[in-house]
Amino acid sequence: MAVPKDRLKPFLLTGLLILADQGIKAYITRYWPQAGSFIMDVFNNELVWIIHVRNKAIAFSLGHNLPDAVKPFLFILIPLGVLGFLVYYAIRSAELSALQRWTLAGIAGGGIGNLLDRVFRPDGVVDFISVKFYGILGFDRWPTFNIADSGVVVCGILFLCAVLFQRPEKKRPAG
Numbered sequence: 001m002a003v004p005k006d007r008l009k010p011f012l013l014t015g016l017l018i019l020a021d022q023g024i025k026a027y028i029t030r031y032w033p034q035a036g037s038f039i040m041d042v043f044n045n046e047l048v049w050i051i052h053v054r055n056k057a058i059a060f061s062l063g064h065n066l067p068d069a070v071k072p073f074l075f076i077l078i079p080l081g082v083l084g085f086l087v088y089y090a091i092r093s094a095e096l097s098a099l100q101r102w103t104l105a106g107i108a109g110g111g112i113g114n115l116l117d118r119v120f121r122p123d124g125v126v127d128f129i130s131v132k133f134y135g136i137l138g139f140d141r142w143p144t145f146n147i148a149d150s151g152v153v154v155c156g157i158l159f160l161c162a163v164l165f166q167r168p169e170k171k172r173p174a175g
Contacts, residue, residue, distance in 0.1 A: 006098070007091050010105035017109030021147040022116060025126040028052050032128070039130075047132050053144050054124035060143050076118050083111045099162045106155030113148030 032038060032052040042048040057064035058075060066074065090096065090104040117125040127144040134140075 003091055007101060010090070010098075010102040011087075011108075012105075013102060014105045014109035014112065017106060017148065017151045018113050018116070021110070021113035021151070024128070024147055025113075025117065028126055028128045029121075049130040049141075050128055051130050051144060053127050054121075055127050055144075056124035059149070076115065079111060079115055079118075083108055083115065086111075097162060097166055099166060100159060103155040103159035103162060106151050107159065110148040110151030110153075110155065113151070114146070117148075 028050075029052070032050070035051055035053045038052075040050040042050060055061055055064075056071070057066075063071065063074060086104055086108050090101050090108070096104070114125050125146070127146050127149070129146060129150075130144045131142045132140070133142045
């Protein structure tokens with residue numbers, strides 16, 4: 001069964017996110033010393049810093065104390081299965097709107113970007129954006145993140161909004 005082109009087009013976003021994420025991470029790892037050595041204050045007001053750190057766990061460093069034998073399963077195999085299902089669902093589901101399909105493709109791009117780091121960077125996922133958070137939720141600065149993380153979060157929020165607030169598309173009568 002052939003897949004309609006409109007279901008594949010959103011995966012351009014997946015590719016762009018992976019390229020942007022991995023390209024910037026390659027630059028950071030090559031030219032930016034790791035944390036403590038060099039921080040670039042983007043707006044000279046401590047709002048945004050570019051700082052090279054590594055994360056061997058998942059979001060917010062969750063799981064960093066887990067045994068090393070468990071980490072590949074939790075941080076590579078499970079995400080790989082989830083991403084595979086997400087891509088399959090985005091391509092095969094007839095119920096998804098175009099916006100929902102694009103947001104799922106963005107989530108996949110971000111997920112793949114970080115998964116590539118977990119597989120090919122033994123020092124961990126490269127994070128480099130640090131944002132001042134003014135003590136909200138107890139954070140002086142939000143945990144350092146990257147382009148892939150941003151893609152997952154932004155597209156995840158947009159997907160949730162699309163599911164909650166988007167009206168279903170009306171089917172056109174045949175003929």
